[in-house]
Amino acid sequence: MLLHTLASFLAAMYEKTVLYVCTLLSTCFILLVIRQLVKQRRPRAFPPGPTPLPVVGNILSLALEPHVYMKKQSDVYGQIFSLDLGGISTVILNGYDVIKECLQHQSEVFADRPCLPLFQKMTKMGGLLNCRYGRAWIEHRKLAVNCFRCFGRGEMMFQKISEECMFFIDAIDTYKGKPFNPKHLVTNAISNVTNFIIFGQRFTYDDHDFQHMIEIFSENVELAASAWAFLYNAFPWIEYLPFGKHQRLFQNAKEVYDFLLQITEHFSQGRVRQSPRHYIDAYLDEMEQSASDKATSFSRENLIFSVGELIIAGTETTTNVLRWAILYLALYPNIQEKVQKEIDSVLNGRLPTLQDKQRMPYVDAVLHEVLRLCNVVPLGIFRATSQDTVVRGYTIPRDTMVITNLYSVHFDEKYWSQPASFCPERFLDSTGNFVKQDAFLPFSVGRRHCLGEQLAKMELFIFFTTLLQRFCLHFPQGVIPSLRPRLGMTLQPLPYSICAVRRQQ
Known part of the structure; x- marks a missing residue:
């Protein structure tokens, strides 16, 4: 009982x-x-936008081609509108006029970075590209600019690019005109230009450890723009779920961090103080000089983050531009023929120099059209407002996330006739001279514009010109690859094979 x-x-x-x-x-x-629904309420006088779903907001709309979706929404709501990304109120800037108005005329206001959980998890808002606007950014930007000026410009850098280009050409020659996927060779060649600035030397194309790291970088650039990344920013607690692409992202980031820690220690050996051989030496000099300053942002951890960001920025973008250029030149043999005719008439069999670029307006026009049409970084890197501001009558509070749709700039019908067409002549005048176009912002604009712009242009010109000087490019018989991009933070071509046949000159 x-x-x-x-x-x-x-x-x-x-x-x-x-x-x-x-x-x-x-x-x-x-x-x-x-709480989530309250967060989804638009601030007063905030830009309008499409009605968000409860809790998740407009995140699901960004699963496929977010840059295209944003441009279409601007037809409804105007060049400046808002999206709700799971309770994160975000302003979208579309079209050349409004992006110039914000990023150029209010450069300092739109120079911050959003404190997104993903950025905090990956880099703790440190390093160079993702750090907040303030002393840390100023210190790291100044150091990077000085290193690019010291190690990345002038005759010495031109010589290094030319040498790497010869390694690239020799590697292509091994295929003897048979089909191959150029991604591996292009990635290795372009990354070695940045490697010279960061490490003071190149890596061979069969260095498996470095190749593995580059592959992980490329994968993370894709994963960082996936729906899982947006969901993680809105709901950081999903970190504890055992599934999801964000877990792969974090696993990759840890592996890369450990690898970069090893190679930065390796390349810092033999350093002579105040006589830097490369970026790592220069960074360590800054660390020692500011050791007594408790507020300094220079640290071993930020060194690793900076090195990783410079490798990504210097490799992923230029690599994909060159891959798109190869794809389009093979797709348009008449344009390829015009390019080669101009190269032959100017170079007469010798290697290109930087001075030759002024004498090759058509080559310059083709490269500009590839940059415009392919939109390698369609949404730039997300920004945030450093203070309250007003744009076209709308109030944008401080710390609001801002996305600049650079794709919409390059497809702005106000400035480009038939923007979906590949037409290098849009960068030429009636006499065949190269002309600049205002609505051309592949490297963004304002205080956060790409610091490697000049180096990237130098690389593209030398690699592109040397490649077309020596080879005719065409696809394997009966094959026409897709022009649909592979989505991520960058737009890269889907894998394709190319035949590079030695020209008879």
Whole structure:
């Protein structure tokens, strides 16, 4: 009888406990939903935008071609509108006029970075590209600019690019005109230009450790723009879910960090103070000089983040531009023929120099058209407002995330006739001279514009000109590759094979 009573009591207590726990969890869930819905309310005088779904907002709309979706929404709401990314109120800038108005005329206001959970997890808002606008950014930007000026310009850098270009050409020659996927060779060649600035030397094309790191970088650039990344920024607690692409992102980031830690230590050996051989030496000099300054942003951790960001920025973008250029030149043999005719008439068989670029307006026009049409970084790197501001009558509070749709600039019908067409002549005048176009912003604009712009242009010209001087490019017989891009933070071509046949000159 006593045991029966005890069992009944315990059963009743268990039922009450379960009821209390369920009630508590339900209450917490309801409160979280209410909190999320409150976060989704647009601030007063905020730009309008499409109606968000409860809790997730407009995130699902960005799953496929977000840059195209944003441009279409601008037809409805205007050049400046807003999206709700799971409770993160975000302003979208579309078209050349409004992007110039914000990024150039209010450069300092739009120079910050958003404190997104993904950025905090990956780089702790440190390093160079993702750090907040302030002293840390000024210190790291100044150091990087000085290093690019010292190690990345002038005759010495031109010589290094030319040497790497010869390695690239020799590697292509090994295929003897047979089909191959150029991604591996292009990636290695372009990354070695940045490697010279960062490490003071190149890596061979069969260095498996470095190749593996580059592959991980490329994968993370794709994953960082996936729907899972947007969901993580809105709901950081999904970090504890055992599935999802964000887990792969974090795993890759840890592996890259450990590898970069090893190679930065390796390349810092033999350093002579105040006589830097490369970026790592220069960074360590800054660390020592500011050791007594408690507010300094220079640290071993930020060195690793900076090195990783410079490798990504210097490799992923230029690599994909050159891959798109190869694809389009093979697709348009008449344009390829014009390019080669101009190269032959100017170079007459010798290697190109930087001075030759002024004498090759058509080559310059083709490269500009590839940059415009392919939109390698369609949404730039996300920005944030450093203070309250007003744009076209709309109030944008401080710390608001801002996305600049550079794709919309290059497809702005106000400035480009038939923007979806590949037409290098749009960069030439009636006499065949190269002309600049205002609505051309592949490297962004303002205080956060790409610091490697001049180096990238130098690389593209030398690699592109040397490649077309020596080879005719065409696809394998019966094959026409897709022009649909592979989506990520950058737009890269889908894998394709090319035949590079030695020209008879």
